[in-house]
Amino acid sequence: MYNLIHAEFYKWKKSKSFLVCLLSVIGMILFVYFMLKVVSEVQTGELENGTGGIIVSGELMEEQNGDILKQIGILEMISQIISSGTGSIFSAIFICIWIVSEYSHGAIKNTAGKGYVRGKVFLAKYLSTTMSILLMNLIMVIVTLLIGFVTIGTEDVDKIFFQNFFSYVALQLLFNIAFGSIVMVICECIRNMAASIGISIFLISFSPIIISGMDMLFQALHLKLKVSDYWILSVMNQCPIEGITMEFIIRGIVVAIMWIVLSLVLGMIHFKKADIK
Numbered sequence: 001m002y003n004l005i006h007a008e009f010y011k012w013k014k015s016k017s018f019l020v021c022l023l024s025v026i027g028m029i030l031f032v033y034f035m036l037k038v039v040s041e042v043q044t045g046e047l048e049n050g051t052g053g054i055i056v057s058g059e060l061m062e063e064q065n066g067d068i069l070k071q072i073g074i075l076e077m078i079s080q081i082i083s084s085g086t087g088s089i090f091s092a093i094f095i096c097i098w099i100v101s102e103y104s105h106g107a108i109k110n111t112a113g114k115g116y117v118r119g120k121v122f123l124a125k126y127l128s129t130t131m132s133i134l135l136m137n138l139i140m141v142i143v144t145l146l147i148g149f150v151t152i153g154t155e156d157v158d159k160i161f162f163q164n165f166f167s168y169v170a171l172q173l174l175f176n177i178a179f180g181s182i183v184m185v186i187c188e189c190i191r192n193m194a195a196s197i198g199i200s201i202f203l204i205s206f207s208p209i210i211i212s213g214m215d216m217l218f219q220a221l222h223l224k225l226k227v228s229d230y231w232i233l234s235v236m237n238q239c240p241i242e243g244i245t246m247e248f249i250i251r252g253i254v255v256a257i258m259w260i261v262l263s264l265v266l267g268m269i270h271f272k273k274a275d276i277k
Contacts, residue, residue, distance in 0.1 A: 001120050001123075001124065004120055004121060004124035005124045005127060005128065007124075008124050008125060008127075008128035009128055012098075012128060012132060015098065017094055017097040017098055017101075018094055018098070018132055018136070021090045021091070021093055021094040021097075021136070022090075022136055022139060024090055025081075025086070025087060025090040025136075025140055026139070026140075026143055028086065029081060029140065029143055029144055029147065030147070032077075032080070032081075033069075033077075033147050033148075033151055036068055036069050036072070036151075037069060037151055039068050040068045040069045040070075069151055069152045070152055070153070072152075073152065073156065074144075074145060074148035074149070074152055074156075074157075074161075075161070075164060075165060075168065075241040075242070076241060077144055077148055077152075078141055078144045078145065078148075078165075078168070078169070078241075079168070079241050081140055081141075081144050082137060082140060082141060082144075082169070082172045082176070083172050083175070083236045083237060083239060084237070085204040085205065085233075087136075087137060087140050087176070088176065088179060088204050088233075088236075089200075089201060089204055090136070091133050091136055091137065091176060091179075091180060091183075092179075092180075092183045092197070092200035092201065092204065093197055093200075094132065094133075094136065095129055095133065095180055095183045095184055095187060095200075096183065096187055096193060096196040096197045096200060097193065098129060098132070099125065099129065099184060099187040099188065099196075100187050100190075100191055100192065100193045100196055101193070102125070103191045104193070108121070108125075118271055118272045119268055119271075119272060121271070122188075122267060122268050122271040122272075123268070125184075126181075126184060126264060126267065129180065129184055130177055130180065130181070133176060133177060133180040134173060134176075134177060137172070137173055137176050138173070141169050145165075164241060164242045164243075164244075167244050167249075168239065168240075168241050168244065171239055171244070171249065171252050171253075172236065172239060174252070174253065174256045175232055175235060175236040175239070175252065175256055176236075177256070177260065178232045178255075178256040178257075178259040178260050178263075179232050179233060179236070179259070181259060181260045181263035181264060181267075182203075182232070182259060182263050183196075183200050184263065184267060185263045185266050185267040185270070186199055186200060188267045188270055188271055189267075189270055189274075203233065204233065207231065207233055207234075208228075208231075208233050208234050208237055211227050211228045211231045211233075211234050212228060212234075214227045214228075215227055215228050229251065229255070230255055230258075232255060232256060232259045235251070235252055235255050235256075239252065
């Protein structure tokens with residue numbers, strides 16, 4: 001098992017997909033901050049309206065507390081990156097490239113052909129992918145936090161801020177690992193790059209809307225079931241950035257663990273039974 005995990009991390013170091021996806025999401029974070037900074041400076045009169053092609057509407061210009069970045073806040077910026085689907089898209093793309101390419105290049109077949117137990121081969125791939133997603137999301141959070149300190153300031157950064165920050169980030173990291181596990185199973189079952197990325201982006205973009213529609217349908221039928229309470233992306237979006245209740249923490253952890261275990265079991269069963277071409 002040690003040799004398998006060591007080989008996975010060796011391939012991870014040699015792979016460019018993680019670095020490309022990470023740099024892409026960091027570039028997007030910088031771009032979002034830059035755009036909001038320009039809007040803030042237009043609002044406060046430091047820049048002329050229309051600078052760089054950015055036009056701020058009269059409604060925004062008339063708002064009090066002109067600095068839009070301060071109105072949004074650092075925690076909300078982190079929420080927009082890590083839980084709104086933005087970061088999840090890049091994580092999903094990396095997972096699809098990382099796993100499907102193993103089948104495309106014959107790496108999985110070569111590893112399984114050396115006599116390793118298939119369950120251990122899949123588990124090593126699962127663990128290395130999970131650690132990669134955890135690292136990618138941690139870097140996203142740290143970059144967003146540091147840029148926030150520079151552009152927004154640290155006036156509101158106190159003990160309560162860090163309590164909210166650590167609680168929120170810890171839950172979101174767990175949720176992202178759970179969703180990453182689902183993407184891994186999709187890649188394992190489909191083993192096609194385009195299809196895996198397409199399905200993953202579809203889930204990120206549209207599944208919360210579909211789940212909300214199902215909730216309304218059940219409500220109309222006078223049923224108490226709320227599917228959104230059990231779908232990981234919906235729980236991710238529901239997570240408050242402040243004042244997280246113990247009820248939500250327990251429910252969030254249970255839902256995340258449920259999807260992690262379910263994905264791991266289904267993925268391992270399929271890997272053991274399916275042919276490796």
